[in-house]
Amino acid sequence: MLRAGGVAWSAHRLDAAEVAGSNPARPILIIAEKNDAAKRIALALDHSYKKLSFEGIPVYVGTWNLTKFYVVPARGHLYTLKTDVEDLRLFPVLDAEWVPLEGDRYVSKFLYIIKKLLRESEQIIIACDYDIEGETIGFNIVKYNGGFEKVVKRAKFSTLTVEELRQSFNSLLTRDKWLMADAGRTRHYIDFIWGISLSRLLMEEVRLGTGKRLSLSIGRVQGPTLIEIFNRELEINSYVPKPYWKFKIIGELRGEKFELSGPNLKSLEEVQRVKKLKGKIGKVTFFDKSIEEIKPPYPFNLSDLQKEAYRLFGIQPWESLTILEKLYLKALISYPRTSSQKLPPTINYKSILSKLAQKYKETASISRPHPVEGPMDDPAHPAIYPTGELQPLSGNEFKLYDLVVRRFIGTFYRNARVTKKYMKVKAEEFDLEADGATLIDKGWLEVYPFREIREKKIPDASVGDEVLIKDVNVELAYTKPPSRYTPSSLLDWMESNEIGTKATRADIIKTLYKRGYIKGNRIEITELGFSVARYFSFSQITTLEMTRKLESSLESIEVGKMLPGYVLSESAKILIEELKNVKRSEEMIELTKKYLAAGTGESFGKCPVCGKGELILHISQAGKRYLKCNICGASAPLPRKGKLVPAKKNCPHCGWPMIKRGGWVFCPNPNCPNSKIKNA
C-alpha cells in the first residue's frame, strides 16, 4: 500500500479570532472525504449541529468557536484522469487531465454546491483522510472550484472519535505546499499512462494478429498478480512427484490404544523394517502434559473477513464486500473497508452487546472488559463490528452478519483451554511420537464455532513405560506440487506483497477473471492469460519492483526531495524506452487464437439440452459470437455487438438461460417459439 507521508503540513495552533478571520460573519467550510466522516466532524465541533440537504447533498451546519461552519462530504475521488486521445489504436498515452467523474449525479451536484460554498467561505479546512489519496481528493476539489487562493488549513486525524477530531481541529495544520497531493496525483498519472498505454498495445497486437477486438488490460497491480499465477502454473506443470511412505502405528499402554506416527519413509527397506515392529515393545523416552490457552480470534478487518467467508461459505471476496456494504447501509454493521483489527472503547461495546443479547444468548457469558485486538490498524476506521441493530436477514447476508456478530462477541470471551499431551517412543531404530489434545473449556468457541480444535486421546505416561505395538499401517504417497491459488489466497498474496489496497484487491482479481486471463475457483491460467504474462516479460509492469520504486519516488515528492514533474517524466521515459523494444509475438497470437477457439471460458448457464454441460461464449474466426455447450455441443448464435451478461433467469418458453444486453433481455435459443433472433 502506498504510504502516507506527513511533512506537507506544519503544525499551527489557531485561536478563535484567527479562525473567525477579518469577517466573523463568513463561515468556515470543511471538506470531508465521505458522509460518515462529515457527520462525525460536525458532531465533534458542535453537539447541536444540523443536517441540511442541498440538491440531495448533505451539508452539516453548526457553530465552532463562535463561527458558523459547513461540513460537506465528497464521495471518494470526484475527479479522475482522462485522455483526449480516444482512439484505442493510439499509444502511448502520455498526457491526461483531471475531469469530474462522468455520469455521476452526486458529483455534478456536489460541484455545483461546493463552488457556492467556496465563494461564500472565509476559510477552508480540508478534513479528508490523512493519506495521499485523501489529500488528492481535497486538493482537486479546492483546485478546480475556485478555492485555491483562499486560506486553506488541514485537519489531521487518524480516527473519527470526537476526542481526536476536536484535538485535530484545535491544532490545525497550515498549508505550506501541497506535497502529499503532488505525490497522490503523480501516482494517478503514472498508473494511468502505463496502464492505458500497455493495455492499448496489447489490444492492438491482438487485433492485428487475430482480427478480434478483445477488451484486454494490464497494469501495475494486475501485472504482478497475473505473473504470480503464471509462475504458480509453471511450478505445478513442471513438478515431478516423488514417492514416499507414511505410516501409522497403533500402540497400547496400560490397556489404552492410541495412534503414533514417525517421519516419512524414503525406501522400501525402511518400509520392511517398520512393518516388523508389529508385536514388539517400544519405550517412552519423553512425556509432557500442559494446558494451552487459546485466545479469541482478532476483530475482523475486511480482508480477514473475506478470507473467513471464503473458507467457511465459499463466498468470493468481492461478493463479500458487496454484501458487507449492504449490511452497512442497513446500519447493521460498521464501515467494512477497514484494515483495523482493533475495537476502541468509543464504539460503546456495552450498549451493542446488550442489544445483541436479545438474539445471541451467548452474550451473557462474556468475561473480558475489553475485546482482544490484533496488530493491524487503520487511520480512519475501527475493525468491523455489529451496531447492535437487529433485522431479519437470509442467505449470504445472514451468514456474513452472523459471522461478524459472533466474531465480535467472541472477542470479549474467555480463552478456550486445551490439555495438550506429547509423547516420544523409541521402537527399534524408529523415533515415534504421539500428540494428544482434549478440550477442557470451549471458551470463545461457544459463540464462534467456526474454528476446529481437533481432539485426540492418548494415555498419560512416564519415561520408561512400555508401549506394545499392536499394528502398523504403511501407505504409499507422492509429494504434491504447490497448490493452486484461490481468490482468497491470492488476495492474501497481494496483501503480503503490498500491492493494491484493501478496497481494490478483490476488484483486481475479478478483473483478471473478466479479461479471461484466469478461470476456476482453484485458479488456472488460460491460454490468453499465459500469453499475456509471457508477452509482457519485457516490461516493468509485471514486477513488484515497479510498485516499490513508485513508492520511494512518491515519498521523495512528499518530503520535497523530488518534483512531481521529474518523477513523471522519468517514468514516461522508461515507458517509451520499453515500447521501442516491443517485438511482434507469434506465440501470443497463436495462444490467443487457441483461447478464442476453445471459447472464452465465460459460462452463460447450464445447457438445457443435455442438462450437464455449460453454455460457453465463443467467438468465431469471422468474429461472430455464439454459445456452445462444452459437453453436448448444442449451440446458439448471439448478437454481434454489445456487452452480453447472463440474465440469471431461464426463458419461460424453452428453459434456456436468458441473456441481457443493455436493457434488453432475450432468449438465445434459435428454436425457441419466442426467439427474437431466430434464423440469425
Next chain:
DNA sequence: GCAAGGTC
C-alpha cells in the same frame, strides 16, 4: 474495448 484508487 484500456489503470488504480476512492466511496455507495
